[in-house]
Amino acid sequence: MTTSDLDHLLARSRAAAAPWGSLTFGERERQLRRWAxxxxxxxxxxxxxxxxxxxxxxxxxxxxLLVGLEHLRWTARHAGQTLRGRRVFPGILAAEHQARVERRPVGVVGVIGPWNYPVLTPLGVLAGALAAGNAAVFKPSEYTTQTGRAMVEAFARANPGSADVLRLLPGGAEAGEALCRGGVDKLAFTGSTRTGRAVMAACADTLTPVVLECGxxxxxxxxxDADIGAAARAAAWGAFSNAGQTCAGVERIYVARAVGEEFLAALTAELEPVRAGHHYGRLTTPRQEEVVRVHVEDATANGGRFLIGGPESFRxxxxxxPVVLADVPEDRPAVREETFGPVVVVRLVRDLDxxxxxxxxxxxxxGAAVFSRSAGAAVAGRLRAGMVSVNGMLTFAGVPGLPFGGNGASGFGRVHGREGLMEFTSAQAVTVRRADLTGSGLTRLRSPWWKPLVLRALIRLRHG
Known part of the structure; x- marks a missing residue:
């Protein structure tokens, strides 16, 4: 698209946002259900x-698709309950007022989606934005443009009268940057940490708030005391499903030394028959294959060794x-950075500490996962991760009511659940005077004689 095309698209989205935002939650729920x-x-x-x-x-x-539809259904159903206005106790200084907090749509939300889960990830974000009353402009990854187009066209077929509420912006990095600078009211990005920094910098020029779900x-x-068989099965699925291209999948495994041999034997048995192209697919982009190869070669050149797989794994x-590495120094890219491929690093440790x-x-x-029969919940509370599964793998991603997102270099803000709905609204504080008990004496420029006496008494009695 040209800059003029994008301006026209955003203008149509903004025109569509007002009537969409004026619908009741029930009316929007019906349209989102028709989309599903x-x-x-x-x-x-x-x-x-x-x-x-x-x-x-x-x-x-x-x-x-199934998990994405579950998120869409939950969000459509719970938006009204989550975002309805609530009364607030006004306190002694505003006792003659009624106080409320209202959640208002922000307007037009830009959504930049990833290529690894081109249905699930944007569907969860778009559901929150639309259910909250916003219009949305969706830029899918340039590697999955047709998947994004299919989702947008399905919405238009289901709701022809609201087609402009969800618009498609095809293109690569230049289109994403243009969307960031184009005047949307909020932008939600899913992708690498490196690209997330660029998105945040582009949005800073217009003070556009962002939600970043990065690597x-x-x-x-x-x-x-873990169930070793369950832990090995979870490790295999978490590290190698979708060819390891899962932002919250397993990249590192830390195993108590006392059960190390048992765990490695169970993991080897689980992975021995697994082959790319049959049990999971290919790496989606040529660049990602190169990243994986560089990380593996660097790890083995600096003391790492193959437990499973080897150079022949690259077909x-x-x-x-599958590639499983051990003895990789903790300062190497295979440990410090996101490999985002069918590679996992294992290290035996003294204990959970x-x-x-x-x-x-x-x-x-x-994300993170902990396998322990007795200490899982306590350990989860000590991890910096935004999401933790105890005795399971990626289960938080399948619970529509839970927020999804991270901390640190993994970004900030949340999608999914109540928190995901709140992200796409702004809080509006409203007070309504119900009576005039003091003749507005506390808020008049020409104060009555008794105002200083009342203020001193309140300070002393309430806070002294």
Whole structure:
């Protein structure tokens, strides 16, 4: 699109935002439910497009659509309860007033989506923005443009009278930058930490607030009292599903030394038959394959060793069989940075205290998992991560009522759940005078004689 095209698109979105925001929550819920129905009707084409653009197996694309629809359904249903106005006790200084907090739509929300989950991730964000009463402009990744187009067109077919409420902005980095600078009222971005910094810098020029869900470098902690079989299965799925291209998937595993051999044997048995192209798909972009290769080569050149896989794991055309590394120094990119591929680093540790310290030692703080029969919940409270699964893997992503997001270099703000709905509104404080008990004596420029006496008494009696 040209700059003129984008200006026209944003103008239409802004014109659509006012009538959409004036609808009741129930009216918006019905339109969002019709969108979900249309996505189900067109699911065969949508799933085929996801598989073609990302390289996922069909079952993975179907699971992604299902989880996305669950988030859409929950958000549409709970927006009214979450965002309705609430009364606030006015306090002694404003006792003659009624006080309320109202949640107002921000206007037009720009959404920049990722290529790794091109349905689930933007659908959860768009659901929150639309259910809260905003219009949205969606820029999908340039690698998954047709998936984004299918989602937007499904909304238009389901709600032809509201088609301008959700518009598509195709393009790459230049389109994303133009959207950041184009005058949207809020921008939600999902992607790498590096790109997230660029998005934040572009939005700073216009003071556009942002929600950033950036990269993760998530740890799995395995305690001495863990269910080792369950932990190994979770590690395999968390590290290698979607070819490891999951922001909250497993990149690092810290295992109590007392159960280290047992865990590694269970993980090896779990991964021995797994092959790229069958159990999971290809790496979506050529650049990502190069990142994975560089991280593995650097790790092995600096003392790391292969527990599973090796150089032969790189089979070409984006297909990389599972790679499990051990003895990688903690300062190497395979540990410090997000590899975002079918590679996981394992380290044996003394106990959970050491595991927590190492898990928290990286800049990213998105997700984490803990396997322990007795200490899981307590350990979760000590992790910097924005989301933690105890004796499970990525389960927080499948609970529509839970917020999704991270801390540190993994970004800030939340999508999904009540917090995700609140992100796309602004708080408006409202007071309404119900009586005039003092003749406005406390707020008159020409004060009555008794005002100083009352103020001194209140200060002394209430705060002295």
């Amino acid at each position: 129905t249309e996505l189900v009707r067109s699911r065969t084409a949508v799933i085929a497009t996801v598989c073609e653009e990302t390289g996922k197996p069909r079952a993975d694309a179907e699971l992604e 993760g470098n998530d740890a799995l902690l395995v305690a001495e 070409g055309a984006g297909l990389v069989d 050491e595991a927590v310290a190492r898990a928290n030692a990286v800049p990213q703080a998105l």
